[in-house]
Amino acid sequence: MELQCGPAVKSVALQLESVRKTFSNCVVIGDLNLQIDAGEFLAILGPSGCGKSTLLRMIANLAEPDTGRIDADPAAHRTAFVFQDAHLLPWRTVLDNVVLPLELARKNKAESHASAQAILEQVGLGDSASRYPNELSGGMRMRVSLARALVTEPSLLLLDEPFAALDEITRFHLEVRLRDLWQRLGMTVIFVTHSISEAAFLANRALVMTRRGGQIKLDRRIDLPAVRDNGLRSGAALGGEIAILLAAMEEE
């Protein structure tokens, strides 16, 4: 992987060609073809255990497909990954956690600290830089995790059910913030979730995966305004999108 030394690209396009992955004779992803445009906000929706996370790990190069290929354009780009739980280093302060990716890439220390502090301001944690993860709430920890992912200015941001463990109000706030960050930074986002309303609210395009066999059940452009705020949540437009995704999920 040449993720760290590539030129700065804003976003990346991905091409998946007959990607297949099996675990002990069980087909997790079966001959999947998928084109993801640069700068897209894609949600992958499906029941638990349908292979969404495996797909995300293969895109991140953390797992290899058995057959098929995943091409990125440009090939040299930066990927960031946000896990289901924040997964911070508990022995490091908030700031030192956010600095970590830059530190591992041997970036200038003073500049790294400045960018980490700047990104913390963006996620609303500017005054918590010197605190330790165990002194923060779940929502704050997830924001630190998000800041750590964004500090490298990734052109591809992968999120694996990042808000699943949070209470609803916190989740709503973070969804609005994530959408806003995406609009400003313009990277490609792939967001894995099992929440239908979350997928509909966040994404420009949503995929519904089949329960078994790792196939795409529905590929839908979400027809909602570009700027999304909490007001949208009670509107009929979002309700309509949710109904369509729900119907596809229920056919399973």
Add this chain to the structure above:
Amino acid sequence: MPRKWRTSAKTILPPLIPFVVLTLTGEWIVRAGIVPSYLLPTPTAVFRAIIDNRAELTRAMLKTSGSAFAGFALSTIIGIGIAVLLSSSRWVQRAFYPYAVFFQTVPIIAIAPLLVIWFGYGMRTVVASAFVVSIFPVIANTLNGILSTDPALRDLFRLYDASQLDTLIKLRFPAALPQILTGLRISSGLAVIGAIVGEFIGGDGIGSVIDVARTQQRVDKVFAAVLMASLLGLLLFGLINLVSTLTLRRWHASEQQP
């Protein structure tokens, strides 16, 4: 009572009560003739033995401390080193871990004469003995700590192309620190035991004081020396606890007030 006094009373009083009760009971059962004094000395006799032999005991204590500390330091450094090597691959682990278990199962009293043959009479044998008995808990706990590093964090380091060395220093080692310290706590006590066993055979220190006093039927002096050895163990244990508090206090549940 000021709050500070009350909290220190809360920590000091509980262990003090059994001490006082046991001491008084010991004094009484010997004085009352229930147990003869050549089997169990009265606490006052032990105290007198400490005072009377203070020069000899202090000298012995310093000797034993030096050897136990040296053996324990070797265990810490070499034990962590071995654990890091073992953690490098499953294959290495399968090939060599069974031999590391040897340190755990070896009866130190049986190989101590062998150590004398190898290292001669004196401190080198005693240090070797302390080292042999105290290294395994360091290896086992460090290895376990390193191997149980959160897989998601390992993925994160892989995603950012972290070098092996960075992953070890910035992730695996700090993640394993609480367990490394658990290993060191166990090892610190074992190192003192190992040193004294070594001294039984290799001469010098508290071990030889105990051995000589035993042959002279000086039970009070045996107890005085044993008390010294326990103090030494406690000292090492306290040292590890201090390191533990200083390093873990900000982030690990084991060092935080409920």
